[in-house]
Amino acid sequence: MTSAQLLLRYQALVDRERELGESIAATEARLGSDPAVVSREEALAAAQANHDAYSTRLGESDRAREEHRSRLRSRERELMSGRVRNPTELMQMSEEVSHMKARFADEEAAELQLMEEADAAEAALREAQDELERARQASSAEDPGLREQLREWRSELAEVETEKDGVWEQVPPGDRAAFSRVRVRPAVARVANNQCSACHVTVTTSGLQILRKGNALVNCENCSRILVQA
């Protein structure tokens, strides 16, 4: 292999090394915390908070109704007791009682509505719990496959690193330095139809001759990439 071919291979191994590193990191993160499970946990927390808010409102509503009920009863008893004899006062008291009854009926209707909403919130909470459980089961069922994949990637990464180091060692020091000087990526480009495949500028005749001999590196005169004969 010529230096340029070795550098092309080296470049491919560097790319593969990076890809594997990214896949391994993403899978390790995924095994640590499954996004599907995390989103179900968040949905459950929201459903729980909604359910708790309804429980609080129902409790308050019960207490208020109880208080209004006992106030109504004591007014009714007073009205029926015969202690109040003044007709104006009796009239006022009777009106007050009928207002209290009307308000109490409204409160009962509101309470029924609230209870229906609380039931719906409880059903949503149970559904969120079931969905989280299903997501957890699906996640753990997926784990063995992911762990096997991770093992394969790690072993390929070790091979890639070994080969990459081996290829680099075969490149003469001067050509390694030339490779390191190229700032554009990828640093090595194939020649196709006498053109640099990266920037599509035609390679000079002398450049093509050196490439054919394969005994020295040729840089693209336009993009300065190291050229390799396809």
Ligand SMILES: [Zn+2]
């Ligand atoms: Zn070029």
